[in-house]
Amino acid sequence: MANLAAVVGVGQTKHKSKHKDVSMAGLVRQAAERALADAGCEWKDIDALVLGKAPDMFEGVMMPELYLTDALGGNGKPVIRVHTAGSVGGSTAILAANYVQSGVYNRVLTVTFEKQSESNATWALSPRMPFVPHVNAGAGGFFAPYMRQYKEKYGAPDYIGCMVAVKDRLNACRNPYAHLQIPNIDLAMVQQSPMLWEPVRFLESCPSSDGACALVIANEQLALRAPNKPAWILGSSTRSDGTMYAGKDNVHPQSLIACARDVYAKSGITNPRKQIDVAELYIPFSWYEPMYLETLGFCGEGEGWKMVESGATAMTGDMPINASGGVLSSNPIGASGMLRFGEAALQVRGMAGEHQVDGARLAIGHAFGGAHSYYAMWAVSADKP
Amino acid sequence: MRDAAIIGYAQGPQYRYAGAANESELIMPVVRRVMEQVGVGQQDIDFTCSGSCDYLQGAAFAFVEGLSALATVPPIKESHVEMDAAWAVYEALIKIWTGEADLCLVYGFGKSSPGELRTVMALQLDPYYHVPLWPDAISLAALQARAMLDSGAISERDMAEVVARSRANARANPNAQLKGNPGIEELLAEPGFVSPLRRHDCPPITDGASAMIVASADVAARYCKRPAWVRGIDHRMETGILGARDLTRSPSTRIAGEKAGVARGKVDLAELHAPFSHQEIILRRELGLADAVPVNLSGGALAGNTMMAAGLDRIGFVAERIINGKADRGVAHATSGPCLQQNLVAVLEA
């Protein structure tokens, strides 16, 4: 029943701690212009605008679609703004894909961003809310106990998280847009960086970045005429559950299991590790890589850390994860999910430049938000279904 | 693209202060009520979409609390817009039209009482040029009203008439916050508030929540004898630069109305999301509604303005009338942004 849709344009800004060179409007426009150029189309060719970003308090701008419409050619068009916490970049891309799949629109521009430097993200992420005991400094403090639980339960050696951090930051050196590029990073450097919340060290956690990502998504007819190879959207899904409830599994979250199962079914993926050529996963803290490998069905329970140790998730491995450097290298929160979805598209289009995984034809993008509460995923292919 | 219909709607009580009740305590009763009304449980729902705005409550991620009001084991397919839930209805319809959902739950909620709403709303403007001047929502609406009066498009009496009708209509709505039977002279005798607006030309501060169930043609008849079919729906945005707009007009409403097909049939009733009295007149004109068309039989936003649900409420009231056999065709409108910057129009039919 759904029409076919494909990603025909991907654009992003260079991600950095403070983009003092552009306003918020300038930031999003940069990403949008690049996506339009990639898609070989102009502002007037876009039927609708789908915007997404994380909490408004990160910039102090309420409902920014109202201010940004001028910068993004939204005047006179349908404009909507999605917000699903950290997974927003993903769920925004999914709504944009749905716009085309529904048959209502032919070609849609979707933009996500964060300009955290303009407000105080640490404050916005954990404001001193009354009535709630303040036991953590930063988001990592909330997630660390579960990473620690995984490490202990499955006997993972200490350096596994560090290996992920090294891999992602070295991958980022091949991605001109990545925020953190540390060419001389090695295991020792990571292991010597200050411990924040055990087991997460400073160099194992994500930065805070200003950045934007934009996609142009079009229907089959327009995709076949696009100047660059389209990335066909095979299937997408979102799954959510409550922040806290009795019996919630925070190491292998139910909502992620359900989300992945749905996307795999829609995309004809029965053996994820064999069929998927490359995956862009939302890993904000190193230990989530081994954990998500298991939850996503790339390996059995307790085997994720072994997969990391074996080098399987490196660019040269059989299951490269985050060839772009991932969230550990660039984290403009509202855009991070769309960067995963967009990088997956770049891979199957053969347009990932120096961080291209050779022969990638099927890729997944994954986004994560809240307390393991919001998951969004899609599968894209070089081959038209 | 298969047909879709609204098959259920419930509005919670509209409070000036919800007091201790938090988001999920506001949402839960109204979601349960609409599900009971239609005869479904969370496990029957294919997609849930909500609308809310964290800045109203002053807490980043406040919308996450909404999930506490739902049964999320097994995990649900869900999304959220940081906008009026009328746009969540739109997202639900898109989902139905992709074929990925047959039954959708939509809810919107707003708790404006904790903050200084009119000041918070200033944050919707350009952060570099306009926000530092702190033009609050009421002052901006007043500018628009002044432009309307000075151009001769309306008179103060016209504004008072809108208010009088709203109060009188609201008497039939048990959830409405402001109801009564004021006379025109009585209203005109009231002192100015933010000139040329009087207090009654402005919406009340409201805490509340509303919920709706939207269904595809394949399942609507199973749950509802007289679904309110969505015959047309469209939304359009205008520039965020207030000085670049003619505030006495609403071209985005006109375009959305045309695309939604308002003029294609008889309009039995219209619910227009006009938080300020003069705006109802602008909208009516842009939609080309004849004088005989009853507008805001619910009392409209002037009678109760749950931010982020007021637009949903307009759609809900029209749907409810059709479902209950009291109307055959109606127009619902929702707005977002200062002075009617962004507008959504839906045409519903039996």
Add this chain to the structure above:
Amino acid sequence: MTDAREPVTGIEVPIYLNYEFTAGAALARFLASIREGRIMGQRCPGCASVYVPPRGSCSRCGIPTEEEVEVKDTGVIEAFTIVHIPIPGNPIKPPFIAASILLDGTDMACLHLVSEVPTEQVHVGMRVQAVWRPREEWDYTFENIAWFKPAEGA
């Protein structure tokens, strides 16, 4: 005429907004009890889970939790981390333990601090008991419990 001054590339726009927060009806009842030194959870009529702190609803079942259940101030550590960075405004000195503690009689862990124990000795499954602040300092807050320490006789 060109302007010889440096172009303005940024401005500071302080935002001061006042909000009156409310705890939510369920949490308000919990806070009123903890002010008296009692921990009151709420039980879900659907799955019988007891929640501390209560949120007024069970997000497994999506139904209100109304039945109040008093629970003891002892429990077991389900998960924990050792935090090395300070909490703004909190005198506790890093490294300290932030833990998910399953209070006896409840079905969902609550987040709190653990102290008075060498960090190497903390483990999942360790039994802990609350250390309350002096009674005169009690207010409407879960922080009437300063932290948890290893349970005596554990």
